[in-house]
Amino acid sequence: MRQTDILIIGGNVAGSAAAITARRHYPHKETLLVRTEKKAVIPCGIPYIFGTLGSVDKDLRPDALLEKEGVKFAFEHVEAIDLARQRVQTSGGQIGYERLILATGSLPAPIPIPGVEKEGVYAVSKDTAHLQSLLHRLRDARHVVVIGCGYIGVEFADEIQKLEGKKVTVLEVAPHCLTMGYDAEFCVEMESVLQERGLHLRTGVKVAEILGEERVRAVRLADGAEIPADVVIVAVGAAPNVELARAAGLKLGPTGAIAVDRTMETSQKNVFACGDGVEKISFFGGRSSTIRLATVAAMEARIAGANLYGVRRENIGTVGVSATSAGSLVLAAAGLTETAAKQHGYDVVSGTVEGANRHPGVMPGSVPTKLKLVFDRRSGVLLGGQIRGDQAVGEMINLVSACIQQRMTADQMAIFQASTQPTLTASPGTYPLVNAAELAVAKMAQTR
Amino acid sequence: MRQTDILIIGGNVAGSAAAITARRHYPHKETLLVRTEKKAVIPCGIPYIFGTLGSVDKDLRPDALLEKEGVKFAFEHVEAIDLARQRVQTSGGQIGYERLILATGSLPAPIPIPGVEKEGVYAVSKDTAHLQSLLHRLRDARHVVVIGCGYIGVEFADEIQKLEGKKVTVLEVAPHCLTMGYDAEFCVEMESVLQERGLHLRTGVKVAEILGEERVRAVRLADGAEIPADVVIVAVGAAPNVELARAAGLKLGPTGAIAVDRTMETSQKNVFACGDGVEKISFFGGRSSTIRLATVAAMEARIAGANLYGVRRENIGTVGVSATSAGSLVLAAAGLTETAAKQHGYDVVSGTVEGANRHPGVMPGSVPTKLKLVFDRRSGVLLGGQIRGDQAVGEMINLVSACIQQRMTADQMAIFQASTQPTLTASPGTYPLVNAAELAVAKMAQTR
Numbered sequence: 037m038r039q040t041d042i043l044i045i046g047g048n049v050a051g052s053a054a055a056i057t058a059r060r061h062y063p064h065k066e067t068l069l070v071r072t073e074k075k076a077v078i079p080c081g082i083p084y085i086f087g088t089l090g091s092v093d094k095d096l097r098p099d100a101l102l103e104k105e106g107v108k109f110a111f112e113h114v115e116a117i118d119l120a121r122q123r124v125q126t127s128g129g130q131i132g133y134e135r136l137i138l139a140t141g142s143l144p145a146p147i148p149i150p151g152v153e154k155e156g157v158y159a160v161s162k163d164t165a166h167l168q169s170l171l172h173r174l175r176d177a178r179h180v181v182v183i184g185c186g187y188i189g190v191e192f193a194d195e196i197q198k199l200e201g202k203k204v205t206v207l208e209v210a211p212h213c214l215t216m217g218y219d220a221e222f223c224v225e226m227e228s229v230l231q232e233r234g235l236h237l238r239t240g241v242k243v244a245e246i247l248g249e250e251r252v253r254a255v256r257l258a259d260g261a262e263i264p265a266d267v268v269i270v271a272v273g274a275a276p277n278v279e280l281a282r283a284a285g286l287k288l289g290p291t292g293a294i295a296v297d298r299t300m301e302t303s304q305k306n307v308f309a310c311g312d313g314v315e316k317i318s319f320f321g322g323r324s325s326t327i328r329l330a331t332v333a334a335m336e337a338r339i340a341g342a343n344l345y346g347v348r349r350e351n352i353g354t355v356g357v358s359a360t361s362a363g364s365l366v367l368a369a370a371g372l373t374e375t376a377a378k379q380h381g382y383d384v385v386s387g388t389v390e391g392a393n394r395h396p397g398v399m400p401g402s403v404p405t406k407l408k409l410v411f412d413r414r415s416g417v418l419l420g421g422q423i424r425g426d427q428a429v430g431e432m433i434n435l436v437s438a439c440i441q442q443r444m445t446a447d448q449m450a451i452f453q454a455s456t457q458p459t460l461t462a463s464p465g466t467y468p469l470v471n472a473a474e475l476a477v478a479k480m481a482q483t484r
Numbered sequence: 485m486r487q488t489d490i491l492i493i494g495g496n497v498a499g500s501a502a503a504i505t506a507r508r509h510y511p512h513k514e515t516l517l518v519r520t521e522k523k524a525v526i527p528c529g530i531p532y533i534f535g536t537l538g539s540v541d542k543d544l545r546p547d548a549l550l551e552k553e554g555v556k557f558a559f560e561h562v563e564a565i566d567l568a569r570q571r572v573q574t575s576g577g578q579i580g581y582e583r584l585i586l587a588t589g590s591l592p593a594p595i596p597i598p599g600v601e602k603e604g605v606y607a608v609s610k611d612t613a614h615l616q617s618l619l620h621r622l623r624d625a626r627h628v629v630v631i632g633c634g635y636i637g638v639e640f641a642d643e644i645q646k647l648e649g650k651k652v653t654v655l656e657v658a659p660h661c662l663t664m665g666y667d668a669e670f671c672v673e674m675e676s677v678l679q680e681r682g683l684h685l686r687t688g689v690k691v692a693e694i695l696g697e698e699r700v701r702a703v704r705l706a707d708g709a710e711i712p713a714d715v716v717i718v719a720v721g722a723a724p725n726v727e728l729a730r731a732a733g734l735k736l737g738p739t740g741a742i743a744v745d746r747t748m749e750t751s752q753k754n755v756f757a758c759g760d761g762v763e764k765i766s767f768f769g770g771r772s773s774t775i776r777l778a779t780v781a782a783m784e785a786r787i788a789g790a791n792l793y794g795v796r797r798e799n800i801g802t803v804g805v806s807a808t809s810a811g812s813l814v815l816a817a818a819g820l821t822e823t824a825a826k827q828h829g830y831d832v833v834s835g836t837v838e839g840a841n842r843h844p845g846v847m848p849g850s851v852p853t854k855l856k857l858v859f860d861r862r863s864g865v866l867l868g869g870q871i872r873g874d875q876a877v878g879e880m881i882n883l884v885s886a887c888i889q890q891r892m893t894a895d896q897m898a899i900f901q902a903s904t905q906p907t908l909t910a911s912p913g914t915y916p917l918v919n920a921a922e923l924a925v926a927k928m929a930q931t932r
Contacts, residue, residue: 049912049913052913053912053913056913056922057922060922060923060925060926061925061926061929078843078844078906078911080843080904080905080906080911080912081843081844081847081906084847084906084907088847088848089844089846089847094844094846095844096844098844098845101913101914330904330911330912331901331902331903331904331912331915332901333912334912334913334915334918335899335900335901335918338898338899338918338922339899342895342898342925348895349895349898349899351899352899354901355901357901357902357903358903358905359903359905359908359909360905360907361905361907361908366908368903368908370903395526395528395529396526396529396537396542396543396544396546397546398537398542399529399532399536399537400536401875427849427875427876427907427908428875428876428878428879429879429908430876430903430905430907430908430909431876431877431879431880431883431908431909432879432882433903434879434880434883434900434902434903434917435879435882435883435886437900437901437902437903438883438886438887438890438892438900439886441900441901442886442890442892444886444890447790447796447797450786450790450797451783451786451787451797451799451800452783452882452885452886452889453779453780453783453802453803453805453885453889454779454805454882454885455779455805455806455807455816455818455878455881455882455885456528456778456779457528457806457807457808457809457878458526458528458529458532459532459808459809459875459878460807460809460814460816460875460877460878460879461807461878461879463526463528463778464497464501464528464778464779464781464782465497465500465501465504465549465782466549467779467782469882470782470786474504474505474508474786475508477508477509477790478508478509481509
């Protein structure tokens, strides 16, 4: 039987980050990562395989950093975990461990629609053969239907419409696209851009059935309408992959994911878990969260990896920070929307500003940027932010995230020290974060 | 005699931000802004007048936001302040006030070089007639010499070299350009780019004299070398403009600027001051700081404006957050460099990472981004950061600034929740802020 110090099951976002963290914190311990696939796909890059990248190969994880840090690999399938004896059974034999990290990730969430099993219907899976098959089938497809208009749905649809001769329709049950992360005034901006780019977007519609013999022919909506489809892509989220953990006897949590404490330890001592497979707690109020993001997986992995032989980090809960783009439009969001904040029971005050992201505004590259900040009126603390602008918004939202994670108040943010430079940002007097915070402060004062 | 509630002297960055803040916090008070010039120039945009913008007119402050907020204007020259009687004497008469904010800004720092008074030698002043004259003179100039290679020097030189037929030389007494904000490994990147772009850069040289009859002909260095010059631009920093304050009897501080407490109140009750004219305190250790930035001025203005009738904000000290660009190179910095941190007495640990700012790295727009973070080994607290990359770096540095202002530790930053998206940022596993922090954590552990 092989014996190792730190064994990691799963080698995508969480597993890789856990392995690197373990090596950096415990360089004298052997770290062995077990993964079925020799090369794993980069999850966030999946939609781009079908347009911008053009091949699955271009979206594979480089393992160079893991190798540089001295992580060992075993490309085997894990069949069972024996918690009592501290060993796992793999397709290659048995491996004993001192510490175990489960990073088994997620699988596409099942949807209860008749006909989803038909040929030509694809869930968004991280399996390379599955992705290869979809890529192949899309070549000859004319009518493509995407079910679900969250980030993955938007990105898939927009990438596929870049190919020649496709008619792409996106279906969403909610009244708008991207409602998980945005208030309606931001959602409609994405909807306009998608429509301008030639996509057919139908929100507020329910899929009743997927039609066809063996192979998909059309999608039938609850109102009876039929939308022709050669390929259907189901992008309705992910469900934790917990089979190994459940079979081993690890406790599961309220949403059916692997239960962990704030140190990322499971119900079994010395066994940790991180990533899409584990229970999430919201940063806001501490209740269960169903937000599954690669960056949350990586964050949890850095907690698990650091705590293996003694606690030094705790999970503050999922903030939810994310972004997407379509054409020149970039949307980004962090924390709670105004709608979600109200649902959480907060008394909300928001501040919204819109202005050029260069100064003077006539500088080249100037684009109007809109920022909305959502505060709790009682404490003045920042709860969320949403931004529309150019590519720099992908980093600006991380500033908003920092302010949320540090529970900064509107008054603190109103005197935030930002870099402002003519070729790069708004002016010192109109820097959006500061200005939106100041507007919220003024609103709070008026209602006192 | 006119009587107002809130009187603000100066209407550039600090004065405007103070006026807007005053209006938002005290909407029932009249706010009157006195400024000599009808239209004020945007200070950070000045270098761009000479290349990208092509005219002074395009770099004038829009006062639309002030007008919208109900700020009143008086375009008059302020001659004296009578603190005892709470009134000022202007070119238009007397104005009584209840609260006063001084935002008199800065003037170009004088340099003790023989010949600086010659025709063709220009300090970087905010005076529009002066800028107009420089713009005019540059048209026929062939040899342009810029003295000082800080931000303003770099930006002036790079803008002027965009014009046809100019030979631009930049002289810097320090061993590198931009040493105020960057460690040498970043400075040399800017130096390479400036040289590639055709600029003649000479560092570690001292200017001895400016030669010529009435009009400048050449610049003589301490080593005897002569550099031909039709125009000389002196970009060696700014000095506080304190004449009005001094004459009124307000106390000045250790560097000769207007003394203020952390609420931005001067030695006289109900009289506040903000911007380039006031004493600065460093965020690091609280000693005097000579960093003068437009964003610091705006921050101080938002403190002064909010505190006029009761304290609600305090100045945490100058962090120093800034950025610049030349061609496709963007450099940005926040807080202390490694060199400066050591000079401050910190035991320094740094973490540096370099990698693609897209994922996978083959995504369009991918550019290698380098981030260096500097931590205090004893507390683990972040002291500074420097970044080289593309335009999004202009916002990424504000994230670093937030981490500094919140005194976040390397461990906290290693589990920071960032948005990562293929078309916008690095991957969740390699997000620079998190990765550089984790490297620093590992270094701290090794040396314990």
